[in-house]
Amino acid sequence: GDSVTQMEGPVTLSEEAFLTINCTYTATGYPSLFWYVQYPGEGLQLLLKATKADDKGSNKGFEATYRKETTSFHLEKGSVQVSDSAVYFCALSDWGHNTDKLIFGTGTRLQVFP
Amino acid sequence: GAGVSQSPSNKVTEKGKDVELRCDPISGHTALYWYRQSLGQGLEFLIYFQGNSAPDKSGLPSDRFSAERTGGSVSTLTIQRTQQEDSAVYLCASSLAASSGETQYFGPGTRLLVL
Numbered sequence: 001g002d003s004v005t006q007m008e009g010p011v012t013l014s015e016e017a018f019l020t021i022n023c024t025y026t027a028t029g030y031p032s033l034f035w036y037v038q039y040p041g042e043g044l045q046l047l048l049k050a051t052k053a054d055d056k057g058s059n060k061g062f063e064a065t066y067r068k069e070t071t072s073f074h075l076e077k078g079s080v081q082v083s084d085s086a087v088y089f090c091a092l093s094d095w096g097h098n099t100d101k102l103i104f105g106t107g108t109r110l111q112v113f114p
Numbered sequence: 115g116a117g118v119s120q121s122p123s124n125k126v127t128e129k130g131k132d133v134e135l136r137c138d139p140i141s142g143h144t145a146l147y148w149y150r151q152s153l154g155q156g157l158e159f160l161i162y163f164q165g166n167s168a169p170d171k172s173g174l175p176s177d178r179f180s181a182e183r184t185g186g187s188v189s190t191l192t193i194q195r196t197q198q199e200d201s202a203v204y205l206c207a208s209s210l211a212a213s214s215g216e217t218q219y220f221g222p223g224t225r226l227l228v229l
Contacts, residue, residue, distance in 0.1 A: 032215035044205065044220040051215035089157060095214035099170035101147065102207075102218060104157035 023090035118221035139208030
Protein backbone atom coordinates (compact mmCIF):
# COMPACT_ATOMS: atom_id res chain seq x y z
CA GLY A 1 0.00 0.00 0.00
CA ASP A 2 0.88 3.67 -0.09
CA SER A 3 3.35 4.89 2.52
CA VAL A 4 5.49 7.85 3.60
CA THR A 5 8.93 7.68 5.16
CA GLN A 6 10.55 10.68 6.79
CA MET A 7 13.77 11.18 8.66
CA GLU A 8 13.90 10.45 12.35
CA GLY A 9 14.19 13.32 14.76
CA PRO A 10 14.82 15.28 16.69
CA VAL A 11 16.64 17.67 14.41
CA THR A 12 18.50 20.25 16.48
CA LEU A 13 19.74 23.45 14.84
CA SER A 14 20.99 26.87 15.77
CA GLU A 15 19.03 29.91 14.63
CA GLU A 16 19.75 30.91 11.00
CA ALA A 17 20.97 27.41 10.08
CA PHE A 18 19.82 25.65 6.90
CA LEU A 19 17.13 23.01 7.34
CA THR A 20 16.40 19.87 5.36
CA ILE A 21 13.89 17.23 6.44
CA ASN A 22 13.83 14.27 4.08
CA CYS A 23 10.59 12.66 2.94
CA THR A 24 10.10 9.83 0.45
CA TYR A 25 6.90 8.13 -0.56
CA THR A 26 5.52 4.98 -2.14
CA ALA A 27 2.28 5.25 -4.11
CA THR A 28 0.61 3.29 -6.86
CA GLY A 29 -1.16 6.28 -8.39
CA TYR A 30 -0.42 9.99 -8.75
CA PRO A 31 -0.51 11.35 -5.23
CA SER A 32 -0.66 14.87 -3.92
CA LEU A 33 2.01 15.64 -1.32
CA PHE A 34 1.77 17.75 1.82
CA TRP A 35 3.77 19.06 4.72
CA TYR A 36 1.80 19.68 7.90
CA VAL A 37 3.22 21.31 11.03
CA GLN A 38 2.21 20.96 14.68
CA TYR A 39 3.48 23.77 16.92
CA PRO A 40 3.67 23.08 20.67
CA GLY A 41 0.18 22.99 22.15
CA GLU A 42 -1.50 23.62 18.81
CA GLY A 43 -3.32 21.58 16.18
CA LEU A 44 -2.09 20.32 12.84
CA GLN A 45 -1.94 22.94 10.13
CA LEU A 46 -1.00 22.80 6.49
CA LEU A 47 2.43 24.25 5.76
CA LEU A 48 2.59 23.64 1.99
CA LYS A 49 1.53 21.22 -0.70
CA ALA A 50 2.19 20.12 -4.29
CA THR A 51 -0.28 18.29 -6.46
CA LYS A 52 1.81 17.12 -9.43
CA ALA A 53 5.34 16.26 -10.39
CA ASP A 54 7.85 19.15 -10.47
CA ASP A 55 5.49 21.47 -8.57
CA LYS A 56 7.11 23.47 -5.77
CA GLY A 57 5.11 24.28 -2.66
CA SER A 58 6.24 27.21 -0.53
CA ASN A 59 5.11 29.07 2.58
CA LYS A 60 6.75 31.03 5.43
CA GLY A 61 10.20 30.55 3.85
CA PHE A 62 9.78 26.78 3.61
CA GLU A 63 9.92 25.01 0.25
CA ALA A 64 9.47 21.47 -1.07
CA THR A 65 9.58 20.17 -4.64
CA TYR A 66 7.61 17.14 -5.83
CA ARG A 67 10.20 14.84 -7.41
CA LYS A 68 8.56 11.89 -9.16
CA GLU A 69 11.86 10.39 -10.34
CA THR A 70 13.14 10.06 -6.77
CA THR A 71 9.68 9.80 -5.13
CA SER A 72 10.68 12.55 -2.73
CA PHE A 73 9.28 15.75 -1.22
CA HIS A 74 12.05 17.09 1.00
CA LEU A 75 11.32 20.15 3.15
CA GLU A 76 13.90 22.97 3.16
CA LYS A 77 14.35 26.37 4.74
CA GLY A 78 17.34 28.59 4.26
CA SER A 79 17.42 30.19 7.71
CA VAL A 80 15.43 28.73 10.59
CA GLN A 81 14.10 30.70 13.56
CA VAL A 82 13.36 29.65 17.13
CA SER A 83 9.67 30.01 16.27
CA ASP A 84 10.02 27.19 13.70
CA SER A 85 10.44 24.68 16.53
CA ALA A 86 7.63 22.18 15.96
CA VAL A 87 6.85 18.69 14.68
CA TYR A 88 6.70 18.39 10.89
CA PHE A 89 4.68 15.69 9.14
CA CYS A 90 5.01 14.67 5.51
CA ALA A 91 1.82 13.20 4.02
CA LEU A 92 0.25 12.04 0.78
CA SER A 93 -3.22 11.55 -0.60
CA ASP A 94 -3.91 9.35 -3.59
CA TRP A 95 -7.34 9.89 -5.12
CA GLY A 96 -6.83 6.90 -7.40
CA HIS A 97 -8.20 4.74 -4.61
CA ASN A 98 -11.40 6.85 -4.50
CA THR A 99 -10.46 8.36 -1.19
CA ASP A 100 -8.27 11.31 -0.37
CA LYS A 101 -7.37 10.15 3.12
CA LEU A 102 -4.00 11.44 4.25
CA ILE A 103 -1.23 8.94 4.88
CA PHE A 104 1.32 10.47 7.23
CA GLY A 105 4.95 9.90 7.98
CA THR A 106 6.01 9.48 11.59
CA GLY A 107 6.85 13.15 12.07
CA THR A 108 10.15 14.94 12.65
CA ARG A 109 10.65 17.14 15.68
CA LEU A 110 12.68 20.29 14.96
CA GLN A 111 14.30 22.17 17.82
CA VAL A 112 15.90 25.53 17.04
CA PHE A 113 18.10 27.18 19.66
CA PRO A 114 19.10 30.87 19.77
CA GLY B 115 -14.33 32.31 9.89
CA ALA B 116 -14.59 29.57 12.48
CA GLY B 117 -12.37 26.55 12.13
CA VAL B 118 -13.05 22.90 12.88
CA SER B 119 -14.17 22.44 16.46
CA GLN B 120 -14.16 19.29 18.56
CA SER B 121 -15.63 18.38 21.91
CA PRO B 122 -14.80 17.49 24.54
CA SER B 123 -11.18 18.64 24.48
CA ASN B 124 -10.29 16.02 27.09
CA LYS B 125 -12.05 12.85 28.15
CA VAL B 126 -11.09 10.43 30.88
CA THR B 127 -13.07 7.20 31.05
CA GLU B 128 -12.91 3.80 32.60
CA LYS B 129 -12.17 0.67 30.62
CA GLY B 130 -15.38 -0.84 29.27
CA LYS B 131 -17.35 2.41 29.09
CA ASP B 132 -18.65 3.92 25.84
CA VAL B 133 -17.54 7.37 24.69
CA GLU B 134 -18.79 9.81 22.06
CA LEU B 135 -16.58 12.39 20.41
CA ARG B 136 -18.03 15.27 18.43
CA CYS B 137 -16.75 17.21 15.44
CA ASP B 138 -18.15 20.41 13.92
CA PRO B 139 -16.57 20.98 10.51
CA ILE B 140 -16.02 24.29 8.76
CA SER B 141 -19.30 25.53 7.36
CA GLY B 142 -19.75 24.48 3.73
CA HIS B 143 -17.17 21.71 3.84
CA THR B 144 -18.69 18.54 2.42
CA ALA B 145 -15.86 16.15 3.31
CA LEU B 146 -15.04 15.18 6.89
CA TYR B 147 -12.31 12.91 8.21
CA TRP B 148 -11.38 11.27 11.50
CA TYR B 149 -7.78 10.43 12.42
CA ARG B 150 -6.09 9.47 15.62
CA GLN B 151 -2.65 10.32 16.92
CA SER B 152 -0.94 8.04 19.40
CA LEU B 153 2.64 7.58 20.53
CA GLY B 154 2.90 4.05 19.23
CA GLN B 155 1.05 4.40 15.92
CA GLY B 156 1.62 7.99 14.85
CA LEU B 157 -1.13 9.65 12.82
CA GLU B 158 -3.57 7.17 11.33
CA PHE B 159 -6.73 7.55 9.26
CA LEU B 160 -9.98 6.16 10.65
CA ILE B 161 -12.92 7.11 8.41
CA TYR B 162 -14.01 9.70 5.85
CA PHE B 163 -17.44 11.12 5.00
CA GLN B 164 -18.63 12.73 1.82
CA GLY B 165 -21.90 14.33 2.83
CA ASN B 166 -23.59 11.84 5.15
CA SER B 167 -22.14 8.71 3.58
CA ALA B 168 -18.83 7.06 4.43
CA PRO B 169 -17.08 5.79 1.29
CA ASP B 170 -13.95 4.79 3.21
CA LYS B 171 -14.12 3.18 6.65
CA SER B 172 -10.95 1.20 6.14
CA GLY B 173 -9.11 2.70 9.10
CA LEU B 174 -11.56 1.81 11.85
CA PRO B 175 -9.55 -0.57 14.05
CA SER B 176 -12.42 -2.78 15.23
CA ASP B 177 -16.21 -3.04 15.29
CA ARG B 178 -16.17 -1.18 18.61
CA PHE B 179 -15.58 1.97 16.57
CA SER B 180 -18.37 3.62 14.60
CA ALA B 181 -19.11 7.07 13.26
CA GLU B 182 -22.00 8.93 11.76
CA ARG B 183 -22.62 12.28 10.18
CA THR B 184 -25.98 13.98 10.04
CA GLY B 185 -27.23 16.86 7.94
CA GLY B 186 -23.93 16.92 6.11
CA SER B 187 -22.40 18.71 9.07
CA VAL B 188 -21.72 17.44 12.60
CA SER B 189 -20.10 14.05 13.04
CA THR B 190 -19.90 11.77 16.06
CA LEU B 191 -17.26 9.09 16.59
CA THR B 192 -18.37 6.44 19.08
CA ILE B 193 -16.09 3.96 20.80
CA GLN B 194 -17.87 1.16 22.62
CA ARG B 195 -16.40 -0.85 25.48
CA THR B 196 -13.24 1.27 25.54
CA GLN B 197 -9.87 -0.38 26.02
CA GLN B 198 -6.62 1.14 27.26
CA GLU B 199 -5.13 0.92 23.77
CA ASP B 200 -7.84 3.35 22.61
CA SER B 201 -6.07 6.13 24.52
CA ALA B 202 -4.99 8.69 21.92
CA VAL B 203 -5.77 12.11 20.52
CA TYR B 204 -8.68 11.89 18.09
CA LEU B 205 -8.48 14.47 15.31
CA CYS B 206 -11.21 15.62 12.98
CA ALA B 207 -10.57 17.40 9.69
CA SER B 208 -12.74 18.84 6.97
CA SER B 209 -12.28 19.97 3.38
CA LEU B 210 -14.39 21.71 0.74
CA ALA B 211 -14.72 18.45 -1.18
CA ALA B 212 -12.98 15.13 -1.37
CA SER B 213 -10.58 15.38 -4.30
CA SER B 214 -6.93 15.08 -5.10
CA GLY B 215 -4.87 17.79 -3.50
CA GLU B 216 -7.68 19.38 -1.50
CA THR B 217 -6.47 20.86 1.79
CA GLN B 218 -7.80 19.26 4.96
CA TYR B 219 -8.23 21.59 7.95
CA PHE B 220 -7.77 20.00 11.34
CA GLY B 221 -9.49 20.61 14.64
CA PRO B 222 -7.67 20.80 17.98
CA GLY B 223 -8.46 17.18 18.83
CA THR B 224 -10.01 15.27 21.72
CA ARG B 225 -7.50 13.71 24.09
CA LEU B 226 -8.94 10.39 25.31
CA LEU B 227 -7.50 8.57 28.28
CA VAL B 228 -8.87 5.14 29.16
CA LEU B 229 -8.02 4.04 32.70
